[in-house]
Amino acid sequence: MEYPNPDSKSAQLYSRARQVLPDGNSRTTIALKPYPIYIDRAAGAEVIDVDGNRYLDFNNNYTSLLHGHCFEPVRLAVQQQLTRATACSFTTEAEIELAELLCGRVDSFERIRFCNSGSEAVMNMLKAARAFTGRPKVAKIEGLYHGSYDFAEVSLKNRPEDRDGAVPRSTAYSVGTPESVLNEVIALPINEIEPSLELVERHAASLACIMIDLMPQTMGLVSPSPEYLQALADLARRHDILIAFDEVISFRLGYGGGQGMIGMQPDISSLGKIIGGGFPVGAIAGRSDVMAVFDPGKQPSARLPHGGTFNGNPITMVAGKAAMGAMDPERFDALNSLGGQLRERLQAVFEKLRLPGQVTGGGSLFAIRCHDRPGRHFPDIVMREEEMAFSTTLRDYLISHGIWMGANLIGCLSTASTEAHIDTLCGVLTDGLDRHRDAYPAS
Ligand SMILES: Cc1ncc(COP(=O)(O)O)c(C=O)c1O
CATH class of the missing domain: 3.40.640.10 (Type I PLP-dependent aspartate aminotransferase-like (Major domain))
Structure with a gap:
């Protein structure tokens, strides 16, 4: 699949939605441009859209689904x-x-x-x-x-x-x-x-x-x-x-x-x-x-x-x-340790490609940031314009390759996440960064 695709059912639904909903939806935080993706169904870590595209969901409704979909x-x-x-x-x-x-x-x-x-x-x-x-x-x-x-x-x-x-x-x-x-x-x-x-x-x-x-x-x-x-x-x-x-x-x-x-x-x-x-x-x-x-x-x-x-x-x-x-301390520990593994492996992607980036977060939460400024003070943490633009390019690449991390490259795991899902994310991220290397923001 290619995102964006003006011929997709999602794009068509968005045109229809705009006739009755300002910006076609009721939620600023999911207002993906040029159009949001319309979902047909979801189970566990996977979501299927109205065009039949499948996504591994690393967003889990902005972190609210601890067990993925339809637990x-x-x-x-x-x-x-x-x-x-x-x-x-x-x-x-x-x-x-x-x-x-x-x-x-x-x-x-x-x-x-x-x-x-x-x-x-x-x-x-x-x-x-x-x-x-x-x-x-x-x-x-x-x-x-x-x-x-x-x-x-x-x-x-x-x-x-x-x-x-x-x-x-x-x-x-x-x-x-x-x-x-x-x-x-x-x-x-x-x-x-x-x-x-x-x-x-x-x-x-x-x-x-x-x-x-x-x-x-x-x-x-x-x-x-x-x-x-x-x-x-x-x-x-x-x-x-x-x-x-x-x-x-x-x-x-x-x-x-x-x-x-x-x-x-x-x-x-x-x-x-x-x-x-x-x-x-x-x-x-x-x-x-x-x-x-x-x-x-x-x-x-x-x-x-x-x-x-x-x-x-x-x-x-x-x-x-x-x-x-369904969660006890051991299950939280297991989920968080998978989160730790994910952050380490994503960080290794940046190192392998020799790109200045960092993966932040804790527990089952993670964020991909396309710069290596230390994340301590506000001026360092706030993304610059070219970093935001690159994040959007990367996000669209991930969507086009079946990875959903939400609009801002902030994600989380659920108890439905597996090491195989992490392998897939790392593979797609590697390809996406490599493919768009020329547009990578300068440090
Ligand atoms: C830290 C924090 N507080 C409050 C909210 C608002 O929660 P809700 O979207 O359920 O209104 C959010 C939403 O993402 C949040 O991240």
């Missing part, structure tokens, strides 16, 4: 629940079961509350921090993606030049974001301890929380350093500022999530993706006194009322329990 225990649990109740204005035991499973795995999860997306989880995590502390501002790391809540989007589009000295500007991502939103979000420069501490000190009296992602995708899955995290956490404690981990992606790093891997306990976390077994999900989890903002107790209403027609819906709850229940 049997999830399918069976959902089928059974479909004949019982799908959505109701009552609660179900299924919600308690998933809550017990997750709270049983992570020390900082004393209480948990479900919603329907990672974006909602982040929004409610930030709102909970405000409700608990009575302070209006939140701090986040410059350039990081945390979903579509407008406060969480601040500074997402920043480039290295969007700074005043060492201080990142709080910039709008979506046109129309009110100035007042920008004023309430403090953007911190990743791994730059002194300027970050100075910013937190300056806003401490009005700062509700510092939001941290342990493996941010917009940074090519490069983690904040342990010293940076510790410095922020120490200062936050001194000023009663909450540490809020966005574990929407990083929760797949281990049995106890990213926080279990690094042995650090946040006050509150946001979750999504894998905990729903492939169905729409989000959750906020944390210290019971913080999570009490959702509990009216004897008051007429909670400090943070939180409705949601589909929150804790039984389909997602049983799917999440089946997917997460």
